[in-house]
Amino acid sequence: MNTNIAQTLSAGQSTFSVDTIRADFPILQQEVHGKQLVYLDNAATTQKPLSVITTLDDYYRHYNSNIHRGVHSLSEKATAAYEASRKKTKDFINAASTKEIIFVRGTTEAINLVAQSYGRSTLKPGDEIIISEMEHHSNIVPWQLLCEQTSAVLRIIPINDDGELIMEEYRKLLNEKTKIVAIVHISNALGTINPVKKIIDMAHAVNAVVLVDGAQAVAHTGVDVQALECDFYVFSGHKLFGPTGTGVLYGKQELLERMPPYQGGGDMIKMVTLKKTLFNDLPYKFEAGTPHIAGVIGLGAAIDYVTKTGLANISAWETALIQYATAESAKINGLRPIGTAKEKISILSFTLDKIHPHDIGTILDHEGIAIRTGHHCAMPVMEHFHVPATARASFAFYNTHAEVDRLLQGLKKCLEIFG
Amino acid sequence: MFDLKDLYQELIVDHNRNPRNFRKMQDADRVVEGFNPLCGDHLNLYLKLNQDQIADLSFDGSGCAISVASASLMTDALKGKKVADAESVFNVFHNMITDNKLHDAEEIEHLGKLAALLGVKDYPARVKCATLCWHTLHTALEGKEKTVTTE
Numbered sequence: 001m002n003t004n005i006a007q008t009l010s011a012g013q014s015t016f017s018v019d020t021i022r023a024d025f026p027i028l029q030q031e032v033h034g035k036q037l038v039y040l041d042n043a044a045t046t047q048k049p050l051s052v053i054t055t056l057d058d059y060y061r062h063y064n065s066n067i068h069r070g071v072h073s074l075s076e077k078a079t080a081a082y083e084a085s086r087k088k089t090k091d092f093i094n095a096a097s098t099k100e101i102i103f104v105r106g107t108t109e110a111i112n113l114v115a116q117s118y119g120r121s122t123l124k125p126g127d128e129i130i131i132s133e134m135e136h137h138s139n140i141v142p143w144q145l146l147c148e149q150t151s152a153v154l155r156i157i158p159i160n161d162d163g164e165l166i167m168e169e170y171r172k173l174l175n176e177k178t179k180i181v182a183i184v185h186i187s188n189a190l191g192t193i194n195p196v197k198k199i200i201d202m203a204h205a206v207n208a209v210v211l212v213d214g215a216q217a218v219a220h221t222g223v224d225v226q227a228l229e230c231d232f233y234v235f236s237g238h239k240l241f242g243p244t245g246t247g248v249l250y251g252k253q254e255l256l257e258r259m260p261p262y263q264g265g266g267d268m269i270k271m272v273t274l275k276k277t278l279f280n281d282l283p284y285k286f287e288a289g290t291p292h293i294a295g296v297i298g299l300g301a302a303i304d305y306v307t308k309t310g311l312a313n314i315s316a317w318e319t320a321l322i323q324y325a326t327a328e329s330a331k332i333n334g335l336r337p338i339g340t341a342k343e344k345i346s347i348l349s350f351t352l353d354k355i356h357p358h359d360i361g362t363i364l365d366h367e368g369i370a371i372r373t374g375h376h377c378a379m380p381v382m383e384h385f386h387v388p389a390t391a392r393a394s395f396a397f398y399n400t401h402a403e404v405d406r407l408l409q410g411l412k413k414c415l416e417i418f419g
Numbered sequence: 420m421f422d423l424k425d426l427y428q429e430l431i432v433d434h435n436r437n438p439r440n441f442r443k444m445q446d447a448d449r450v451v452e453g454f455n456p457l458c459g460d461h462l463n464l465y466l467k468l469n470q471d472q473i474a475d476l477s478f479d480g481s482g483c484a485i486s487v488a489s490a491s492l493m494t495d496a497l498k499g500k501k502v503a504d505a506e507s508v509f510n511v512f513h514n515m516i517t518d519n520k521l522h523d524a525e526e527i528e529h530l531g532k533l534a535a536l537l538g539v540k541d542y543p544a545r546v547k548c549a550t551l552c553w554h555t556l557h558t559a560l561e562g563k564e565k566t567v568t569t570e
Contacts, residue, residue, distance in 0.1 A: 356483035
């Protein structure tokens, strides 16, 4: 055990204490298989602070009602809280207007919305869409479907053996037929941070629009959509310490104005006759039906929590954790890291010689340690590295150096069993 | 509390490290592919029949220790058996690995070395790893489809 590592650090304006942070996450205070839980599956979903849990409870207990329609007090309170979350989200990613913030179910729905609304209404046969080899399935399949529907062509930016985009190949793919570039900000399987600003600038030079999949990014690094100049930015609430079933589509207002609705229904209309419908203004045009009101209000609480903790503090703590985990795990015989990009976040994806990741997952679970094993919904990445699956430990700011030690001990146990 | 050693018994670890009958069979009568999309476990099962007898049985592919050991133990146990007997072993094994009952010594003895896989019962997410090869065999014996998935 490395007990000498400081449990606090100072970065930015406030002091960060991991013990204080951990006390805010009730789920971490439990044993699994008789051992203190070590939760290292944060890239799949993050845990929720008490403030998020009590926000949901408070909504259902005290002001559960539908939004944007009732004149009664509960509805007004729910509407105000829901719209307050939109404002918090706008500030969080520095959008120009709350009209540019559309609440959806998650990253997947946001990408499908852009593909089906923007893509389907603008693409012509022979137009090209560029994605990369490191995309999550949710940023591959919607574009494949769109290509089938429009006879557009999908082009792929390859990756190198460190798990980084080969930018020279991207440069070659861009041309006047390129209409959409859809790229992951941070890879869920590798942890690679992509140079999205450069990717966006290069795409804009050929007048293509860019969608950035920020599912893994928003909880780890500050995002400024105006500085990036991205056309669309999408992420999920549940990977940002918020409720499942919530997500955000940011789109530039001028693009969203031009796009046809994705789904029809209540709340997205101004007036309906049986012959014709007048659609609502942004952002409501894209929010048909009763949304996940409690979830969105909870997402606002999650953003408050992250903002209060400070992304600079979070990033500094997680960087220390991944550096420690990377250095210590390199000492384990037969451990092969998958994803060794120069710029990466706190994700340690790896294989262990002759031990299948699912066996690692079961053995670690028995030690109370939760990691993800499998293809991480990124089968092309697995194909690139010629592995059927990897084991992945992904860290959040509530994880500790002592938990990294527990992981390493668990891996040694795997080697003992299969040695 | 479950003991990890019940799952990863010496016999399982050994059959994972040195799987028996791990080879492509050139003159197989039937080849069926088994696939577990959740885990990525993937095997090809090769079956050679001599009338109603399993003349030869082999496999190749990749997967976790449980899936490899299970296929190794299965091929070892069933080679030379009558098809009807193999189906009967399949039923007994499948029932024992998926039900919630405790089994008496006689039942467990009936399974022979296959009993080593019963530790999987305590790990519901891993049952499919152990049963993939059996479902693949079942399909091969029926002689219908070419691909089996656990989903």
